[in-house]
Amino acid sequence: MTPSTTDDRPWLAQYPAGVPHDIDAEAHVSLAALIEESLHQNASRPVSVCMEKWMTYGELERHSRALGAWLQGQGLQAGDRVAIMVPNVPQFLVAMAAVLRAGFTVVNVNPLYTARELEHQLKDSGAKAIVILENFATVLQEVIDQTEVQHVVLTGLGDLLGGAKGKWITFAVRHLAKMVPAYKLPLDGPRGPRTIVNFPTALARGQGKPFAPSTANKDATAFLQYTGGTTGLSKGAVITHRNIIAGLLQAEAWFTPALAKVGDIRESNNIAALPLYHIFALTLSLLTMRWGAHTTLIPNPRDIPGFVKTLKKRPFHLLPAVNTLFNGLLQNAEFRALDFSSLAVSQAGGMAATEATAKEWQKVTGSAMIEGWGMSETCAIGTNNPVSNTHFSGNIGLPLPSIRIAIKDDEGNTVPLGQSGEICIHGPNVMTGYYNQPDETEKAFTADGYMRTGDIGEMDAQGYTRIVDRKKDMILVSGFNVFPSELESVIASCPGVLECAAVGVPDERQGEAIKVFIVRSDPTLSAEDVSRYCHDNLTGYKRPQHIEFKNDLPKTNVGKILRRALRDPA
DSSP states (O other), X not given: OXXXXXXXXXXXXXOOTTOOSOOOTTSSSOHHHHHHHHHHHTTTSEEEEETTEEEEHHXXXXXXXXXXXXXXXXXOOTTOEEEEEOOSSHHHHHHHHHHHHTTOEEEEOOTXXXXXXXXXXXXXXXXXXXXXXXXXHHHHHHHGGGSOOOEEEEEOTTTTSOHHHHHHHHHIIIIISOOSOOOXXXXXXXXXXXXXXXXXXXXXXXXXXXXXXXXXXXXXXXXXXXXXXXXXXXXXXXXXXXXXXXXXXXXXXXXXXXXXXXSSGGGOEEEEOSOTTSXXXXXHHHXXXXXXXXXXXXXXXXXXXXXXXHHHXXXXXXXXXXXXXXXXXXXXXXXXXXXXXXXXXXXXXXXXXXXXXXXXXXXXXXOOXXXXXXXXXXXXXXXXXXXXXXXXXXXXXXXXXXXXXXXXXXXXXXXXXXXXXXXXXXXXXXXXXXXXXXXHHHHHBOTTSOEXXXXXXXXXXXXXXXXXXXXXXXXXXXXXXXXXXXXXXXXXXXXXXXXXXXXXXXXXXXXXXXXXXXXXXXXXXXXHHHHHHHHHHSOGGGSOSEEEEOSOOOBOTTOOBOHHHHHOOO
């Protein structure tokens, strides 16, 4: 047990009043038990709203029990992996709760995966079943025979959106928008006959069937949370029930001071625009469930006008987003005219937030953008700026309760305060390792038990950490280390720049040269304008040699800019 003293945790002195130094990760028997308790205590309260269709905790309890009973009836055993390939619609919450309550392990899958990516994740996890939106069934069809999947639950977009409205939405998606490519999933596979049913049928067949509540303990695996996979094949982070419980309690302790303005926390409306398969949104949706509050599900946040129309409907209190989404909202005139008086927390994460976006956000909403940092491997929890901040700090904040951050060199030694090194993290929210990859797991941890993150950062005397950049994205110009995030932060402030990304490209004379890709907000902005701005704001070796304008930048489904795709378009 690591000692809890303020001497080696200087950040504790900066904690807002009321935030505990530590949390009790043993407070619940399991995540399944935590969910069970909330479902029953809040039965009559709303748990979600999607396209103006509400679902109560009681309905979530009944639906998830039925789906869990159906899965158990297929012969799945405790700990078996069940994949969920569904966007932000109520079926995701039902499937997640069903899998956990029935004692299985959730494997979250990006709905936009290609066949190659899907095959890898299903094979690597050993998933026996999948709940999948029918829009993506054609991708599953390509790979299912190479996997262990024997049970498929297909859902239409409108399955839980209510009666005639839900049927109309599913019809429109299938036949008017033609968003469901033709598919034919094979009923027979290498491992014998498959069970393939639609979502309403699975619920109907599970109703009234025997259901054995989960007996999982805190050491059991709750999630196999796959890392982004932007370089090579993705790895499954083993997230135990203890890990995710710790993450929820850490986030709760940190956010509570800001959400005091809501009064009864159960009345809070928390926005899920980021995809629920992603650890950031997933953790916050579970935290909302713990509170007995409700989540507004946004199936397509790229539809900014539609997103803003939803925000108009009722007060919202917690808005988590990545920098690109904050920026996208700010470009919408109707968003800028919204009533932001209820907004308690504007939580930035998933990628570096830029000062330009943060300043504009605060100017428009009156809410300071609170930047934090975490990873799939840490349940999205790590550091965060105090929610009492009244302005954007430009750093990633302080370690949350029961977390220790150390800045280490390549040999695992902690470097002096103010020096750069790899950010390493220790805490009850940190994964136990990578699934079936002992070598990768060993490489991920230092001898004293800290997890290496791959992020380069510095910590000051008060315990605030600043990310310099990712190790793999660093550009080496004539022997000088150049970090893209610094360049991007500066260039994003240039008048006429909407967003940008900096990468290193081969250069015979200096090893690498800096290339910047820019999306303009002002079509008259020229490369010469950008060069002049960089000359005035960056030292010589940090100035880009190449400037290219683009209509958009490649991004992950969460909105994180893919520098690798810019470095190597192939």
